[in-house]
Amino acid sequence: MSRAARWAVVVLVLAVAAVVALWPREDEPTAPPRTAAAKDLGPARAKAALDACPRGAGGPAVLRGVTATCLGDGQPLDVAAALPGKALVNFWATWCVPCQEELRVLDAYAREPGAVPVLIVQVQSKEGDGLELLTKLGVHLPAVFDEADTVRKAFAAAPQLPKSFVVGADGSVAEVTRYPVLTSVEQVREVVG
Template identity: 45%
Template sequence: MTHELRVRRSEIIATVLVALLAAVAVFALWPRDRDPATRATGTMEQVQVSDADLAAARAAAGAIPCPAPTGAAPAGPLAGVTAPCLGAPGSVDVGAALAGRPALINVWASWCVPCREELPALAEYAARPGAVPVLTIDTRDDPRAALSLLGELGVELPSVIDTDGALRAALDVPPALPASYVVRADGTVTRVDPPIPFRTADDVAAAVERLS
């Protein structure tokens, strides 16, 4: 084989290797749907399920009722926003359920790893004497997976399902979860910032005290 042919062969092999490496890189970076909630648009969306579909998951997680209206007039961005209860049949008027008193809202999802670590701290805080009511919002998620996680963690926090994204819009929830908000007695809402997941019940209490 002449020197010229050897050089040409080397160039061809190098070109093929570059093409193969490029193809592998494209394949590795190509977005894939890892959850049924992402199939339609490539972004996480809320899975729509009925009360009948949730019956088994609710039974396994334990009955987790949602708050009833306080009787005070709702105000602020949550006034008039309703959402299905996650742990029990029925819907919740979120603004009416939190009206007239300070409260803490936590937005989470079963696929969110920091949420998994934060939920027990929220539950521990909520069980303390003098704690403000804690309402969690399951968003961009499969509610059955959400109930399964609550059961696995032994967390019995009331939660609603952000079925249509109305709660995300009202609270201006950022893409990254979890996100927490303190609701004041007058209905105004303040996001806990910086958005560092709570590690302990003391962390939760400090944020509530600071922003109430």
């Protein structure tokens, strides 16, 4: 056997050994991939001091089976069950400047006696950034993080932000179209009826 042939065999054996060593085995547990969601957001959640996500029963039919993450505690939330009666649902993102004004207005409205419950849904931005922004704004509304955008898709909402919907006590869903951005508590009172 020539010297070149011997080296070719050695290289081939080493290549096969490397493939076998690196090949995943079904009986070996694999660690989950490290993602941004794996980041510990506990301190950010505590600092934001968000109101607890409502957890009831029933809710709009379009949301049954749709889950998102409660920003306040990081736990999965059945969004339909979070809206068992009349409520206002608002979609927002951290990069949306008009959303910031609207979030403050919604928070002020929700603090009034007799206010309809408000649930804010963060989309198109990172969970940690949402917690940071809500802390900065002093907004403490119940909030969900909809990374997969499933809640907004269930509402068949256009991609423009902010976007609000009134959920009726009967589970009906109506888009707020009169005001593109809710800029006063009076406007919120008007749209929720």
